[in-house]
Amino acid sequence: MKLRTYVARRLILAIPVLFGVSVLTFTLSHIVGGPIGAVASYVRNEQQLHNPATLDLLIKQHHLDRPIYEQYYHYILELLQGEWGYSRTGRQPVLDAIKQYFPATFDLAIFATIISLVVGVMIGVLSAVKKDQLVDHATRLVSLTGVSMPVFWLGLILQYVFYYSLKISGLPFLPPTGRVDAFVALDQPLQTITGLYLLDSLLTGNLPFFLSSLHHIILPSIALSYISLAMIARIMRSSMLEVMRQDYITLARSKGLSERVVIYRHALRNAAIPTITSTGLMFGGLLAGATLTETIFAWPGLGKWATEAILTTDIATVMGFTLVVAVIYVTVNLIVDLVYGFFDPRIRYG
Amino acid sequence: MNTMNNSFVRSRYGRWKEELEPHLKEFRYTLHLLKRSPLSIAGILIAALIVFLAIAAPWIAPYGPEERNWHATKLPPSPEHPFGTDAMGGDVFSRVLWGARVDVGLAFMVVAMDLLAGVIIGGISGYMGGKWDEILMRVTDIFLAFPGLILSMAVCIALGKSLTNIMIGLMVVWWPSYARLIRGQILAEREKLYVTAARAAGSSNWRIIFRHIVPNSIYPLLVSATLDIGNVILSAAGLSFIGFGAEAGVAEWGLMISDGRAYGFLQGSWWMVVFPGLAILITALAFNLVGDGLRDVLDPRLRR
Numbered sequence: 001m002k003l004r005t006y007v008a009r010r011l012i013l014a015i016p017v018l019f020g021v022s023v024l025t026f027t028l029s030h031i032v033g034g035p036i037g038a039v040a041s042y043v044r045n046e047q048q049l050h051n052p053a054t055l056d057l058l059i060k061q062h063h064l065d066r067p068i069y070e071q072y073y074h075y076i077l078e079l080l081q082g083e084w085g086y087s088r089t090g091r092q093p094v095l096d097a098i099k100q101y102f103p104a105t106f107d108l109a110i111f112a113t114i115i116s117l118v119v120g121v122m123i124g125v126l127s128a129v130k131k132d133q134l135v136d137h138a139t140r141l142v143s144l145t146g147v148s149m150p151v152f153w154l155g156l157i158l159q160y161v162f163y164y165s166l167k168i169s170g171l172p173f174l175p176p177t178g179r180v181d182a183f184v185a186l187d188q189p190l191q192t193i194t195g196l197y198l199l200d201s202l203l204t205g206n207l208p209f210f211l212s213s214l215h216h217i218i219l220p221s222i223a224l225s226y227i228s229l230a231m232i233a234r235i236m237r238s239s240m241l242e243v244m245r246q247d248y249i250t251l252a253r254s255k256g257l258s259e260r261v262v263i264y265r266h267a268l269r270n271a272a273i274p275t276i277t278s279t280g281l282m283f284g285g286l287l288a289g290a291t292l293t294e295t296i297f298a299w300p301g302l303g304k305w306a307t308e309a310i311l312t313t314d315i316a317t318v319m320g321f322t323l324v325v326a327v328i329y330v331t332v333n334l335i336v337d338l339v340y341g342f343f344d345p346r347i348r349y350g
Numbered sequence: 351m352n353t354m355n356n357s358f359v360r361s362r363y364g365r366w367k368e369e370l371e372p373h374l375k376e377f378r379y380t381l382h383l384l385k386r387s388p389l390s391i392a393g394i395l396i397a398a399l400i401v402f403l404a405i406a407a408p409w410i411a412p413y414g415p416e417e418r419n420w421h422a423t424k425l426p427p428s429p430e431h432p433f434g435t436d437a438m439g440g441d442v443f444s445r446v447l448w449g450a451r452v453d454v455g456l457a458f459m460v461v462a463m464d465l466l467a468g469v470i471i472g473g474i475s476g477y478m479g480g481k482w483d484e485i486l487m488r489v490t491d492i493f494l495a496f497p498g499l500i501l502s503m504a505v506c507i508a509l510g511k512s513l514t515n516i517m518i519g520l521m522v523v524w525w526p527s528y529a530r531l532i533r534g535q536i537l538a539e540r541e542k543l544y545v546t547a548a549r550a551a552g553s554s555n556w557r558i559i560f561r562h563i564v565p566n567s568i569y570p571l572l573v574s575a576t577l578d579i580g581n582v583i584l585s586a587a588g589l590s591f592i593g594f595g596a597e598a599g600v601a602e603w604g605l606m607i608s609d610g611r612a613y614g615f616l617q618g619s620w621w622m623v624v625f626p627g628l629a630i631l632i633t634a635l636a637f638n639l640v641g642d643g644l645r646d647v648l649d650p651r652l653r654r
Binding site: 016017020021024028031137140141144145147148149150151152153156157159160163164168176291292295306307310311313318321322325326329330 | 388389488489491492495496499500503504507508580584587588591592593594604607611615616617618620623624627630631634635637638639642
């Protein structure tokens with residue numbers, strides 16, 4: 001099957017999933033909308049909420065007085081037209097809020113993924129090469145600790161150590177919350193290009209802003225990367241072990257190649273494939289908003305936004321967030337599958 | 351007559367013994383492999399200890415789960431209160447012990463219910479195939495595309511704050527992975543030669559499923575369930591940490607951390623946060639060690 005056909009087919013297969021998610025969010029808005037029901041998604045403020053005339057107008061405007069299937073039809077139509085409702089948590093229309101919060105999440109996800117990929121692969125390979133030795137047991141314990149770590153607790157401990165205890169001992173400390181120092185942001189405002197602070201400040205040569213955001217991203221990205229690091233290490237270890245038993249590794253060894261070449265040239269490249277897949281999926285997961293980490297570090301991303309929204313039953317936000325996440329998942333899955341074929345030419349799309 | 355009967359009994363016993371022998375051998379070999387992995391042994395021991403503490407909390411804990419002493423608030427660890435006291439004068443050590451009851455119990459409940467749901471849905475999907483399979487798998491797709499924690503939160507909010515609703519919220523999120531796993535197992539096993547042989551020998555569908563396929567699929571399920579106990583504890587604690595689930599005052603680990611954070615954690619009162627968090631970490635770690643050990647031992651590809 002040609003690549004183009006494959007992509008087309010996958011995109012068509014994604015439609016039922018997205019359709020299902022939209023049904024789920026639509027249903028949710030009717031259940032959780034509270035006493036005024038689904039119109040809650042479009043209410044902008046208290047005045048509108050307590051004014052029956054405006055409520056009626058909104059109901060008319062969004063066809064909420066029609067039978068349920070017609071409501072759904074108009075819901076989808078409005079989604080496609082970019083009317084996603086009003087986010088009370090973000091104090092702006094949902095789509096604008098997503099545009100505002102997504103770059104922060106993206107920044108954090110990229111940073112955390114790089115850390116976990118580099119460290120995770122190193123640990124995993126080391127563990128596999130020295131199987132059943134002390135190093136292996138130690139790294140397995142480290143990676144298992146990562147999988148068992150309550151991320152919000154790790155975040156708090158990091159804040160305690162690198163902010164509180166360094167500060168009271170008069171040492172330079174890392175900021176516990178936020179994305180950039182407020183004073184720096186006032187002094188040297190950033191020209192927004194992509195919304196990614198680190199990239200934008202580098203592009204515009206705004207060094208103080210860059211350093212401040214670098215300082216702020218360290219703790220949350222360490223907290224966030226620990227879990228995925230542990231997962232990557234585990235996957236890397238098991239696929240390395242699998243590959244090391246293959247005949248071509250024995251062949252490479254019997255050719256007289258050094259252990260170094262065997263491991264890094266022959267084994268690592270083949271063992272990397274499952275790791276690539278899972279790293280891609282993890283990145284997709286991180287893009288969907290690291291709810292707990294963002295909450296702890298007051299990181300203004302999608303996850304924190306959605307959590308606040310749920311706590312205040314801001315249904316429009318929850319619906320919008322869910323749809324974005326579903327789209328991200330579907331896209332990331334497709335990209336991962338395509339990349340997979342690129343790294344392993346034996347795989348044919350079909 | 352008598353001798354005939356005797357020989358019948360003996361042959362029957364002999365056959366039974368013959369049938370059982372390879373299973374016993376396999377089991378002994380499993381134990382042998384397990385013994386070689388010190389981490390798994392440690393995991394089993396710790397997990398057993400935690401379950402014991404959870405059951406025995408009423409007799410071990412020096413104070414009740416919601417017992418307060420307003421004259422002893424925010425005390426650092428001391429011989430009187432080994433883990434210190436919290437902002438309302440509760441003994442953190444006792445509350446961590448009582449918390450084991452809540453969190454571990456909840457995790458077992460969620461995993462058991464999801465196993466059941468997974469077996470039913472995955473079983474129908476894998477064995478019936480065709481239209482049913484297509485519909486059920488698309489439904490699991492939808493659930494898997496939904497952000498897990500957010501879905502749990504939505505359920506908790508829709509049903510109201512309580513531990514039971516946290517449980518329901520987590521069940522709703524977790525069943526699709528079991529359904530997938532079981533369906534995959536059934537599909538893989540269904541095509542194997544021994545199933546074809548059993549079918550050729552005239553076994554009924556039910557017999558094939560329950561005598562042949564299920565026993566052969568039980569190990570991956572066991573591994574996945576063990577690993578998930580840790581994951582469910584982490585998620586439940588996370589949910590009640592951000593304010594879903596457990597009602598204020600309940601001795602639940604996530605809520606204890608959240609309270610500790612609210613009352614002076616970054617001003618130096620570390621014990622209210624550190625000890626419940628360690629309890630979560632150690633519990634999840636223990637179950638992960640057991641699951642990991644089981645996987646290594648039971649994976650036929652790594653076995654010999």
